[in-house]
Every structure is written in structure tokens, then in C-alpha cells.
Amino acid sequence: MKQTVETPKLERSISFIGFLGMGIGCVFGSSWLLMAGYWMTAAGGPVNAALAFAAGLIMIMTLALSYISIMPAFPEGGGEMQYARRAFGNTAGLIAGWSGFLVNGIVSAWQTLAITRMAETLFPALSEWPVVYHIGSEPVTVAGLLIGFFLVAAIAFLQYRGTRLFARLQSILVGTVLLLVISAIIAGLFYADPGNLRMTAEKPLFEGAVAFLVLLPFSIAGWENIAKGVEEARASLSIQKIGQALMWSILISTFLYAGLFFLQASLVPWPEMTQSKLPLVDSLVRLTGHTVFRVIILSAAIFNVLGVFNGVFYGAVRSLYALGNAGLLPRVFSRIHPTYKTPHAAIITVAVLVGITPLIGNAAFGSLVKVAAFFYVVLWGSTVLSARKLQLQLNILSLSPFKTTAVRRLISTGGIIAALFILAAMIWPTSPGALSWPGDYGLLALLICPCLVFHFLKRTGIVRGASSMTTDA
Template sequence: MGKTGGKSISFFGLVAMGIGCMLGTSWLLLTGTWLDTAGGPLNLAVAFILCIIIELPFAFAYMEAIPMFPLPGGEVVYSYAAFGPRGGFAVGWAGILMNTIVFCWVDLAAISLLDELFPALKETAVLYHVGDFPVTLPNLVLQLLLAGAILWVQIKGANVCASLAKIATVVLLVMCAIGLAVCFAHFDPAVYAADGGMEFDFAGSASLLSLLVFSVAGWETVSKAAADATGPAARKAGAALITCLILVTGILCLVSTAVAGCMPWREAVGRTAPFADVLVSITGLPWVRLLFLVTAFVGAVGVMNSTLYSSAQMLYGLSRFALVSRKFAVLHPKYGTPVRCICFTAVFVVLTPFTGKLFFIPFINVASLTTIVMWVMSFAAVLWLRKTRSNLRRPVSMPGGRVTAVFGVLASVFLAGNILLPMSPGALSGLEYGLAAALAALGWVLYQFRDRSVGAGEQEKLIFGDLLAGELPATPCKIEEK
């Protein structure tokens, strides 16, 4: 199956796409929310440590899957090979939803940043209210323009997307490094411990863990971008993925820790940008806040770029594989990009501005749920393929062997239970269950309109192309290595 988007993505391009999808605005906008949810900085630190530990088995599974199936569609390919059409569609739709929801949330977050820079935007020409949230004409126009600009970049192709991701990534990393150096130079352990900051409560850490799944999601974007990489970059896609996970999770934890060590953590709760506020307090320079708000806006653009790319690639894969209508598989005549897939994703962002900020927090939790579905099914696919298609070519094996496999199963159960069981600390609310159900129903409708004329053999050829043409039978069984 051919690639989309023109020129190849380099190793740094892969890392930039992953970091650009992960770092975004969370480090600036969610620090107060994280501290409040965790109930203190110690609980927050524990939650971040658990986040890395729990996600590593899933990342290791991707390390094995990516070089085994370096094809457009990412998780769709892995799950189809293991569980057939329904499995492939389920994980694909979960991935589309996760990236699309993140796109919508970041579009809201970007406008929140502009509201901080220009307060008149949230007060001028109020059209109506959705609950307690006003919808203003300036914000509405700006959100649509921003989404339109990202849409144009996507249509131009993968190499343009990667170039934008590189710029955003460099700006974010440099600014975060400078800010962290200043904060830790003034870190006060007494401030960190104030207001019960050193009192540990696992329930607080577990509650935050559900939010962190959203905040650190995005490293799996590398699995989709790997299809547009060649040579050394393609062989090192797994390393790029692990680099993104550890680097970004570490930065997010350090930013929150730095804030709690320079400002009593309860004071950070409710602030839009506590990290920037701390830096202003330390330096005495009001323009520092403006600088970091602008930096976060650049990060928002990077996230929107990466998530729309990933979402469109997954929908393109579903269409090419006849798991949804094949009308989505039409490519742009000049740039070779899946233009209809890009536009379908953009529809959600067109609707989001009209809801004000009603879904600002619900988006986070629903995105966490879809992310867990995608990770767990991809992990299960790797394990199941070891049993049913043991002779598949595996250039890289999941590190840790059976220990990683067992731990990954336990992590899957914990993550799913923590967000789905009503009595758990990180459970969804009624609105969030309703939103998730509505999006699942939309997926069911799309699946019903798939191209049913495509047989199992032809469908597998569409998915695996020349890589494994003729070697994957319609039902799982052992096959000969090519």
C-alpha cells in the first residue's frame, strides 16, 4: 500500500511529531488542575511515576509492532491482523476519536490563551451562553481561522506537518528548559511541603492518573508517522516513541514540581498559567508571562498539527481497508494527502467553538478512555499475534518478554477499571459517559456503511499490500516468514 504525503519524515521529524502531539499546552494550563485533582504535589509526583511505569508496556508493544507492520494505519493494521475487521475498526475509531478530541480541546485551550493575552476577546460581542460559558464572536472566528490554518497545513502533506512540528518542538523545549532552570534555582522545600504537600493519598494519585493518560497521550502518533519514514528513521521509530514518552512525561512532572516549590500549591489551583505566574514572581518581569503564553500557543498549534495528521491517517487506513466507506480514501490530486479524511476530522472542530467551554474537562476524560482502548487493544494484538502468527517477521521484540506481557495485562485492567468503574477515583461523569456513547454510536454508523463488496482476501491485500501479500490467511494461523 502506498504512502501519503510526499517526502519522507526523518528521525527527528518522528520525535517532533510525537512531542508536538504531547507537550502542547498542558504544561502551562493544567498544572493547577493536576495539583487540585491529586490533592498535593507529592500525590502528583507519584501519579506521574505511575503513569510512566504503566504506559511502558504499551510503548514496548508498539516497538515490536511498528517494524513488523510499517504501514499507514498504525494500530488498525496491528489489530486487524490479530482480531479481524471488527477489531481493526474498533481500535481505529478509538484512535480517530482520541486525536480528534485532543484537536478540539487544544483549539479551546488556544483560545483560552488568547483570552489571557487579550481579555476583551472573552467579553466582546457575546452571542449566547452554554451553561456558565459565554460564546463570543471574536473567539468563534479565531477558533475557526486557527482550525482552517491547520487544515491547510495538513493538506500540504506529511513533510510540511513534520516541519511545523519541528519548529513548535524546538520552541517549547527551549522555553521549558529556561523556565525550569529559573524555578529550580529558587525552589523552596518548605513551600513544597506547605498545605499538606507531603501528605500521601493514593486515591488522589489514582484520580490524577486518569487525567494524565490524556496529557501524555500522543507518543503513539509515531506509529502512524513511521509509514512516511524510510531508512534509519524507519528502523528507529520505536526509539523515537520511547524518547517522546519519557521526555514529555518528565517535563510535565518537573513543571508541576517547580510550581509547587515556588508557590504554595493551593494558590496554583484556579490560575490559568501558574508556571508563568511563578516566573513573573521570581524575575519581577511582567512580560515573562506574555512570553510563556505565546510559547504555549505555539505548542497548541503543534498539537493540533500532529493530532489532525494522526486522525486523518487512521481514517484513511480504515477507508483503504474497506472498514468504512471507501469514498474517504480519495487523495488530493496535487499533494497526495487524504483530503476527505482531513475534512471529516475538521468538522468536529467546526462544531466545538459553538459549545463555549462546556466540554473543556469532559473532552479530557473521554479522550483518556479512547486512548486506553487504543493502547490496550494494540498491546493485546501484539501478544495474540505471537501466538497465532508466530512466524511473522519481528525485527524488534517487546523488551521484557513475559514479565512485560504480564505487567501490561495488569496495567490494562487497572487503567480500564480506574476510568470505567463508577466507584473508582478516576471514573467518568454522566456527561462524559453520554459523550462517549454518542461518539461510539457514530462509529457504529460509519462501520455499517463500509464497502461490503470487498472480500476477506482482497481486504487483507489492501491492508498489507506487498509487505505480506498472500501470506496472511483470512483466519489466524501460523504462516511462513517472507
């Protein structure tokens, strides 16, 4: 009698806290430290910034509601790739899934550079390590190579060994960041002066709010990776609970961003914070006279970067795994380790690609990160459009927590408006977040090409691996 071998499946071990840690870890990055001055310059005043935060939160929550409405119909995970594929066919699914891989892969790569800069700020002696070579005017140092390679290898190894380890590490990192950040906030409140927030704005209300608003969605991003991990949730955890983790991660992260932003603006007259690269560090050290706050805040930022890297690395791997599992990319990416129950081929691939980053250094990543933001628009927009279309197909959203068609249509309409606003912010020439021509658009086309080439080869029969679930219309 022939014995059948059971195909390995992903480990189901992520708890509610694990999903919450994943969401907060991806969303709450180091922008609160590195971008605060730039944000205030764009807003032109605290009142303008407050309006932008409120509008940005509403906009992102509207997009997230589309995810929550569609997630229960896709317990197999895969996120945006599965939604777009079911609604619009294989090509749409490929573009959505590839966008998820690209944006998370690029942000992963950026974190290897960010943590090196943080470490050199906290430990100035690292910046004196030998320079190996230059790319343009940017040096590639021994410290940068060692830190970058170690970070990529460590995160890849932990995720290779099991999803349980990934989720546990993410919860520890997020908990550490929250402890350090809250300590800094409590200390800062003793020195805050509300009068610093009442200084006259440098821009009209609407102009300043919009200028900041077009930048904000890309800092409140990464929560969508929760949808990619539905397949790995504990058996006892409902998808509705996963949706709650998604919403709470957005709310907690946004309020932390806003709280830290306005705290920094209240420590000194807010125009002064625009002159500092690290306004919270500089203000607290000057006001208290204690350099320990420099260590606390920069340590929080380093743990912050580690949490983001761990989360977006997971997102890149699961995007690649889902594409391989659906046959939209080579099926080798869907292979699961028989012992650790992780997509080991996808993990190794992402680790190798991200591991190139330390060799390049900062030279090529300004435009790359800017272009990566465009793929967030693809992810969010494809989900909103998919949810709207699937409302009319086979009652596929009957499991949605939003039971009436009118409510679901209102959510999807709001999501479409939000996605169009973000898209306009990226292509409108005078927008602060606009892509530049021809460089950014050329890079955008270059990044999309590999998946389209494979898709063409597969459809012409040169490459095998087509999926059977759906076909292009």
C-alpha cells in the same frame, strides 16, 4: 496498448526529528500550565506526586513497548487499526481505528477552544469582543469564531499541501516551546525554595499517589500517533529508529511535565499553588516583579496548543485514511492527492468536523473530552492484546527488537495490567477520572454508533467496500 495509471501513494518524508517532534508535540500539551494546581490537589503533596509520576512513566513505557514490538511487522502504517485487524478481525480493527479517529478528532476540537482562552488571557482586549450568541451559559464570541476558524483552516491547509510541511511545522513549534519553557525553568530556579516541597502532605502516600496516577496517563498520551505515520517515514529511516523516537518523546515529555510541576511547587508553599489557575505565571510574576514572564509562559502555552493540534489533527486524518484504505469505512477517505501525496478527502472531512467547534464553544466539550479519554484505553489495550496474540501467529513478530518470546510475553503482560488499571480508573465510581452515569456512557455509545452502523450495513450487503485481508472470526 493500454496505459496503466499508477495509484498515488503517501509521501515518504518524515525524518527521525519529524517523528520526535510529532511525539513530543502530541504528548507535551498545556497541562503543565493549566492542570498543575489540580494535579497537586489530587496528589495531596509533592512526595505523593513524585511516586505517581514514576509509576505513570513505567506504566506508559510498558504500553509503548508493545507498540515497538509490533510496529516492524506493519510497515504499511495504520497503527492500532492494522494490529487489531490482523489479530482479531475486521470488527476489532474498525473499533480500534474509529477510536483513534475519535480521540484525535475530539482533542483537535478542544485545542481550538484552548487557544482562544490562551489568547484572551494574553490579550485581554479579545475577551471584550462582541458575543454572537450563547449556548446555555457559555458565550460564543466573534474572537472565538475568528481564531477557531483560522486555526482549523491553517492546519488543514498545511497538512493538505504535504507531510513534509506538517513535520517541519511540528519541529518548529516544538523547538519554540522547548526554548520558551526552558527559559522559564532557568529563571524559576533562581527563586525556587526546596523547603516549599517539604511541607506535610494532606493525603496518605498511597491514596494521594493513586488519585494523581489515574489522571496522569491522559496527559502523557498522543505518542501512539507515531505508529500511524510509519508508512510516511523516509525510505532511509528504519522502523527501529521510529520506535526510538516514540520512546524518547514519552521520556522527554514526562520529565518536562515533572520538572515544571515540581518547579511550581517550589516557588511558593505548595498548598498555595492549588489556589491559582496559572500558578507558574502568578508565582514568577510576583517573585520577579516582571510581567514579561507572563508573556513568555503564555506564548509557550499557545505554541504548545498549536503543536498538539497539529499532531492530533494528523492522527485523526491518518486514522480515517487507514479505515478507508482497508475498506472498513467508505474508500473515499483513502483518496490521495496526485500532487501533494496527502489523503486530501480525509483532511477535508476532519477539517469540516473540527470546524464546527467554534460554533459550539465551550458548552458541550467538558463531557466530550472526558469520554475521549476512554478511547485511549481502547487504543492502548487493543495494541497490547494484538501483540500478545500475534506472538503465536506465523512468527509475525520475528522483526521485533525483542527477540525472545519470554521478553515479549513479559512486556504484553505488563501492558495488559497497565491498560486494566487505566480502565478501572475510568469505570470505578469513586475514581477522580470516572465516567458518570448516564451522561458520559450515553455519549460514549453515541460516538461508537456511526462506525457500527456502517459495519452492519456493509455486512448485510447494503453498503459495499469490504476488505479482503481478513474476516471476522
